[in-house]
Amino acid sequence: xxxxxxxxxxxxxxxxxxxxxxxxxxxxxxxxxxxxxxxxxxxxxxxxxxxxxxxxxxxxxxxxxxxxxxxxxxxxxxxxxxxxxxxxxxxxxxxxxxxxxxxxxxxxxxxxxxxxxxxxxxxxxxxxxxxxxxxxxxxxxxxxxxxxxxxxxxxxxxxxxxxxxxxxxxxxxxxxxxxxxxxxxxxxxxxxxxxxxxxxxxxxxxxxxxxxxxxxxxxxxxxxxxxxxxxxxxxxxxxxxxxxxxxxxxxxxxxxxxxxxxxxxxxxxxxxxxxxxxxxxxxxxxxxxxxxxxxxxxxxxxxxxxxxxxxxxxxxxxxxxxxxxxxxxxxxxxxxxxxxxxxxxxxxxxxxxxxxxxxxxxxxxxxxxxxxxxxxxxxxxxxxxxxxxxxxxxxxxxxxxx
Amino acid sequence: xxxxxxxxxxxxxxxxxxxxxxxxxxxxxxxxxxxxxxxxxxxxxxxxxxxxxxxxxxxxxxxxxxxxxxxxxxxxxxxxxxxxxxxxxxxxxxxxxxxxxxxxxxxxxxxxxxxxxxxxxxxxxxxxxxxxxxxxxxxxxxxxxxxxxxxxxxxxxxxxxxxxxxxxxxxxxxxxxxxxxxxxxxxxxxxxxxxxxxxxxxxxxxxxxxxxxxxxxxxxxxxxxxxxxxxxxxxxxxxxxxxxxxxxxxxxxxxxxxxxxxxxxxxxxxxxxxxxxxxxxxxxxxxxxxxxxxxxxxxxxxxxxxxxxxxxxxxxxxxxxxxxxxxxxxxxxxxxxxxxxxxxxxxxxxxxxxxxxxxxxxxxxxxxxxxxxxxxxxxxxxxxxxxxxxxxxxxxxxxxxxxxxxxx
Numbered sequence: 085x086x087x088x089x090x091x092x093x094x095x096x097x098x099x100x101x102x103x104x105x106x107x108x109x110x111x112x113x114x115x116x117x118x119x120x121x122x123x124x125x126x127x128x129x130x131x132x133x134x135x136x137x138x139x140x141x142x143x144x145x146x147x148x149x150x151x152x153x154x155x156x157x158x159x160x161x162x163x164x165x166x167x168x169x170x171x172x173x174x175x176x177x178x179x180x181x182x183x184x185x186x187x188x189x190x191x192x193x194x195x196x197x198x199x200x201x202x203x204x205x206x207x208x209x210x211x212x213x214x215x216x217x218x219x220x221x222x223x224x225x226x227x228x229x230x231x232x233x234x235x236x237x238x239x240x241x242x243x244x245x246x247x248x249x250x251x252x253x254x255x256x257x258x259x260x261x262x263x264x265x266x267x268x269x270x271x272x273x274x275x276x277x278x279x280x281x282x283x284x285x286x287x288x289x290x291x292x293x294x295x296x297x298x299x300x301x302x303x304x305x306x307x308x309x310x311x312x313x314x315x316x317x318x319x320x321x322x323x324x325x326x327x328x329x330x331x332x333x334x335x336x337x338x339x340x341x342x343x344x345x346x347x348x349x350x351x352x353x354x355x356x357x358x359x360x361x362x363x364x365x366x367x368x369x370x371x372x373x374x375x376x377x378x379x380x381x382x383x384x385x386x387x388x389x390x391x392x393x394x395x396x397x398x399x400x401x402x403x404x405x406x407x408x409x410x411x412x413x414x415x416x417x418x419x420x421x422x423x424x425x426x427x428x429x430x431x432x433x434x435x436x437x438x439x440x441x442x443x444x445x446x447x448x449x450x451x452x453x454x455x456x457x458x459x460x461x462x463x464x465x466x467x468x469x470x471x472x473x474x475x476x477x478x479x480x481x482x483x484x485x486x
Numbered sequence: 487x488x489x490x491x492x493x494x495x496x497x498x499x500x501x502x503x504x505x506x507x508x509x510x511x512x513x514x515x516x517x518x519x520x521x522x523x524x525x526x527x528x529x530x531x532x533x534x535x536x537x538x539x540x541x542x543x544x545x546x547x548x549x550x551x552x553x554x555x556x557x558x559x560x561x562x563x564x565x566x567x568x569x570x571x572x573x574x575x576x577x578x579x580x581x582x583x584x585x586x587x588x589x590x591x592x593x594x595x596x597x598x599x600x601x602x603x604x605x606x607x608x609x610x611x612x613x614x615x616x617x618x619x620x621x622x623x624x625x626x627x628x629x630x631x632x633x634x635x636x637x638x639x640x641x642x643x644x645x646x647x648x649x650x651x652x653x654x655x656x657x658x659x660x661x662x663x664x665x666x667x668x669x670x671x672x673x674x675x676x677x678x679x680x681x682x683x684x685x686x687x688x689x690x691x692x693x694x695x696x697x698x699x700x701x702x703x704x705x706x707x708x709x710x711x712x713x714x715x716x717x718x719x720x721x722x723x724x725x726x727x728x729x730x731x732x733x734x735x736x737x738x739x740x741x742x743x744x745x746x747x748x749x750x751x752x753x754x755x756x757x758x759x760x761x762x763x764x765x766x767x768x769x770x771x772x773x774x775x776x777x778x779x780x781x782x783x784x785x786x787x788x789x790x791x792x793x794x795x796x797x798x799x800x801x802x803x804x805x806x807x808x809x810x811x812x813x814x815x816x817x818x819x820x821x822x823x824x825x826x827x828x829x830x831x832x833x834x835x836x837x838x839x840x841x842x843x844x845x846x847x848x849x850x851x852x853x854x855x856x857x858x859x860x861x862x863x864x865x866x867x868x869x870x871x872x873x874x875x876x877x878x879x880x881x882x883x884x885x886x887x888x889x890x891x892x893x894x
Contacts (some may be wrong), residue, residue, distance in 0.1 A: 106750075106775050107784065110705030402763060405771030427774070462762040466776050473775070477706050480713060 088324045088372070089316070089355055090283065091157040092255065093331040094232075095134065095180075096198050097165040097435035100124040100457050101467045109474040116431060125455040127172045131449050132289040134173035142179035148352050149186045155352040156188040156363040156409040157330065160232050163196030163212075164434065177223070184224045187375055190365035191220050193228030193251065199433035200397060202233055202242060203384075204411040211429070213249075230366040234435050236285065236328070236387040237394060240380065243274030243282065251280055253370035255328065257387045260282030266377060269322030273375035281370040282379060285328035285387060291313070294329040298342035306343065309350035318437065324369045328387070388449065389444070402465040407438055409472055412460035416484050417475065425478055431472060440464035487885055490612060491524045492586060492605035496540065499530050499553060499782065502624055502723055503806040507659075507683050508601055512538055514878035520885075523593055527604075528553050529560060532719070543585030543608070575604065576641055582733040583607040590615045596889045599881075603642050606649035613652070619888040622653035626803045627666045633727050633800040636670065647671045650766060654888055657681050657881070660825030663803040681881055682745035682829055684874045685809040693720065703787045705773075706769045709749065713791070716747045716852035719792030719816070721785065722807055724755030729798040729821060729838045734761060736798070744852050752788040754779040766892045787812040793858060794851040798838050800822055808833070812869045817861040819847045829872065832864035 102118035102125075118124040147154050169177035183189045195201060196216035201209035213231075221227055231251040233242050238256035246254045258268030266272075268284035279438065292312070306310070316325050330337065338344040342466045353362050364372060388396045398404050410432055417429045440456040441464045458464040480486055491512060495505035514520050522538035528551040529542040544551050550564040563571045573581070586608035598620040600609035606622060613620040628638035629647055634759045650656055650671050656678045658664035697746035702708050707717055718737060722728055730751065737749045751761065751774065758776065766773040780788060788888050789795060795811035797820045802808075810820050819832035820826065821844075827835055834851065836843035851858045 094825050106706060106777050107703050110709055400763065401766035401769075402771060403766075405766045405769060409772040460758045460759065465762055465766070465771070469772060470775075472772065477709055480709055486713060 085318070086362060086372070087322060088362050088369055089227050089351075090145070090324050090326045090364050090366060090369050092192065092326070092328045092366060093159055093333070094140075094329070095159055095161040095165055095331040097126070097130060097162075097168050098198060098434035099164055099168075099431040100126055101432070101437065101464075103463075104467045104470045104474070106470050108154065110477040111468050113428070113474055113478060115471040115474070126168060129457075130168045130172040132315055133332060133336055134169070137332050138169075138173070139177040139179060140340065140345065141331070141334040141348070142176070142183060144181055144349055145189075146179070146186075148349065149183065149188055149325075150287050152352045152356065154356050154362050154364040155370070156190075156365045158185075158190040158192055158230070158366040160192035160194050161220070162194065162198045163216050164198060164431065166219055166223060176293070179360075180222060184226065188365070190226055190230070190367060191224050191226050192255070193217060193220070193231045194365060195228045195234055196433055197430045197433050198234050199430070200234055200237065200394070200407070200435050200438070201411075201433060202245075203235070203394075204407065204412055208411075208414060209435075212433075214449065220416050229253075229372065232281075235394075235397065237384055238381065238386070239384045240274060240276055240382055243277055243280060243381075243431075247277040247280040249275070252367050253281040253283050255366065256285070256381070257392055258286055258326065259385050259392045259394070261365050262379060262385055263266040264380050266379075267319075267321060269319060269325055270325065270376035271369060271373040273378040275378050275380035281373075281375060283324075283326055283366060284436065286326050287387070288330050290323060293327065293347070294333045294337065297333075297338050297347070298343055307347065309347055311380065312347075312351070313354040313357075313361075316355070321371050324364065326369075351457075396442050396444065397435050400441070400443050402441045402461065403438045404441075406441065406465060406472070409469070413472075413475060413479070415480050416486075420479070420482055420484065422478075422482070425475070429475060432475075436469050437464070441468070487519065487597070487882075487889065488521045488595040488616075489523070489885070490590065490593060490598045491522050492598065492600040492609050492612075494527060494602065494604045495553070496524070496526060496532050496535065499528070499532070501553075502728055503804075504602065505546050506685075507625065507804075507806060509535075510684065510686055510874050511877060511881070512597065512835070514874035517875075517877045518882050520882075523589075523595060525586055525589060525608075526717060527551065541589065543589060545581060545585060551644070579604050579607055579645075583611050587611045587615060597885055599620065600649075601625060603628065603646050603794055606645050607719040610649055610652060619654040620652070621657060621884065621888070622649050623657040624650070624663055624667060624803075625658075625659050627663065627670055629666060629670050630663075630801045630803050630837045631727060631798055634873070639818070651675075653773050654883055657884070659804040659808050661828050662823070662825045664819060679880065679884060681877050682872070683804050683806050683809070684872055684877055685806055685813055685869075687810075688814045702791050703784045704750070704791045704825050707750065707791045710748060711747075711791070714746050716744055716793045717750055717791055718747065718794050718796050718848055718852070719752070719788055720796055720807075721752040721780070721788045722797075724748075724751065724753045724758045724761060726757060727802075728755075729800045730757065730847065731837060732796050732841050732844065733796055734764050734768060734770070734774065736796075736841040736844035736848060739842065740852065741770050741790075741847050742772055743849050747852060749774045750777065750788065750791065751775065751779050752785070772827040786814065792816045794819055796844070796848055796850055797821065797824060798836070798844050800838050809869060810877070812862070812865040813879070815862045817851050817858040817868060818865060819851065828864050829839055830868050832861055832868060836860070869883055 099116040101115045123225045126477045195212035231246045232255040236257050268286045272282040385392050441461045442460050493508040516537040522542045525543050548564045552562040561573045590612035598612050601623045602625050628642040632638035650673050667673050765771050789811050795816045802824040804825040821838035822835045834847040
């Protein structure tokens with residue numbers, strides 16, 4: 085019996101809005117060009133992430149791909165992070181291209197702008213998926229065959245759409261509430277679909293690496309590749325272990341000195357020691373196994389927080405009013421056919437902007453758990469809305485009725 | 487006439503109207519012939535104060551006292567040996583008192599004039615040391631700041647009660663404030679004079695501020711006005727006393743009727759985050775604009791860009807911003823609890839708690855151009871007949887009574 089590790093990592097950086105004031109609105113139409121020394125400087129963050137995470141991780145991944153023919157992985161890379169690497173860290177982008185040249189790194193499809201457009205405008209959503217597909221083809225020479233929605237936001241409708249769009253598989257969170265008695269270590273079939281397979285993140289094992297790895301009060305600490313593969317071995321009811329995580333886990337969320345890179349370097353060797361153990365990309369695992377069961381998931385699940393819903397992005401009035409205001413401009417913006425205006429509007433759709441407005445943790449006083457370039461969620465909202473007002477100003481200047 | 491004037495702030499280091507009122511009043515008094523020594527609790531450069539001497543009351547081993555945080559709250563002490571210490575307001579009033587005591591021993595003056603409770607302990611000490619008459623100038627009483635009759639911090643109340651009882655004379659900045667002083671502390675009415683504040687648009691308070699161009703700084707809002715949008719503005723500290731949650735609720739009602747309307751809130755304060763969230767929850771998050779604290783040209787432009795200035799304070803002893811709005815030709819909607827409405831009758835009023843009536847009045851101005859024009863034209867007339875010189879003249883008479891009096 086074959087058992088595969090399905091390692092999938094998500095690479096993304098948004099265009100953060102600088103401290104854009106009402107006095108900028110109508111005067112300066114650049115929202116994303118914070119001075120280099122500011123916390124919202126996208127260029128600076130890209131330099132930092134490339135140096136701490138992308139370059140050292142890819143160096144090791146390439147080494148592993150060369151050393152172990154069984155080693156494979158999948159990546160999703162948003163359009164906005166590709167653009168930022170093109171502009172500020174071309175060597176990092178090149179290192180991703182090197183990985184895909186091995187033929188054992190699969191690129192997963194998603195929205196170009198890391199948006200929640202699926203829930204607001206199907207037309208806009210499809211345009212962004214197309215745009216991403218084009219960019220991936222151009223940079224990596226692949227056409228995505230597996231789909232993930234932003235933040236792994238998933239429900240029956242997303243699956244139905246992806247099935248009709250011809251994807252082999254779709255990714256989602258393997259949350260207990262949707263799995264019920266099942267485990268995430270099999271391939272599933274979304275209800276109401278015919279061909280597509282559903283791959284569910286094993287959040288316990290994934291989070292052991294992504295979140296708990298450096299936690300000294302965790303019983304599993306210190307986590308070694310040997311110990312980890314031993315845990316996997318103990319699960320007999322399994323065909324595939326879906327380890328899904330943010331790429332920045334390596335070097336950014338878990339720093340070099342935690343030993344995360346050593347863990348990564350030893351994982352393939354420890355895993356393939358045993359007969360029948362292998363690695364698969366997301367479309368390989370979809371091809372390899374039949375669905376164990378079908379899953380009916382009417383309510384949206386995501387990969388965030390204990391709620392596993394959209395409340396980190398759309399949980400308060402600021403978030404919902406900001407996103408509604410933005411999508412209300414859709415027709416007017418698209419009708420202008422003004423590329424710069426449309427692009428700025430799309431950059432503002434990144435889910436990250438709404439995440440920065442989240443007050444869930446802020447109210448608990450646990451602001452350190454709150455990863456944002458802004459001092460607080462209110463400042464994030466104000467800067468975003470001022471940019472929104474400037475979009476309106478630009479429309480008015482073009483003679484569009486508001 | 488030599489005056490030892492005790493104040494808490496002066497522009498450009500002011501956080502609110504108190505500093506501006508002290509500045510303009512001192513200027514008018516000096517033009518009248520007063521020789522003023524103005525004592526502040528912090529060290530800083532003050533351009534445009536050549537008409538008086540400005541001193542910082544600081545302990546001997548302290549090199550510098552900086553204001554930090556918002557709204558009079560805290561002070562940073564930098565000692566000569568490099569130590570830095572943060573102090574809250576009540577501690578600061580004690581240090582100020584001690585330092586003013588040292589100044590009082592050396593300086594020569596005929597009378598002590600103290601502005602608000604923060605300086606009252608110092609004023610009492612200066613009076614005790616020199617025996618000079620002391621005038622307590624009340625811009626707000628604690629109950630006003632707390633938004634509750636007989637409410638507020640007992641320490642502040644104790645200072646106010648003691649100082650107002652021992653003062654030779656009490657000045658209130660409105661009838662409303664005089665009534666507050668009588669109600670809260672039982673000070674007899676004949677001991678209190680009402681001297682109104684004023685706003686002088688010809689005095690340039692921009693100081694170091696770069697004035698950039700003749701166009702309004704709110705380019706976006708001006709563009710929206712051209713498209714038929716109505717702009718409601720308010721400027722000031724974003725704090726409970728200003729009644730801004732009611733303004734948001736009222737504006738929601740306005741916006742339902744006049745969708746082409748925007749609310750501009752300029753200022754900073756502890757209530758800002760709450761208001762940002764409330765605006766969003768009310769569904770008007772895309773129609774309320776927060777600018778943060780502004781001064782100089784942007785400050786003035788905030789009034790100018792408005793089609794109506796809305797000031798629904800729970801309790802506003804005077805509310806100089808109301809006068810500024812009038813001076814800039816912006817129609818005024820104020821709460822009945824605003825002192826400035828004692829002298830500006832050509833405005834629309836509503837009780838601070840009556841969001842429907844506030845909305846009714848604001849909507850009326852936005853929908854009827856002629857109403858707004860009539861209001862602003864007539865209010866300007868009321869405004870123009872007054873000046874700081876009236877206030878200075880009234881104070882001069884009071885000074886004279888107390889310095890020329892022959893005591894038995």
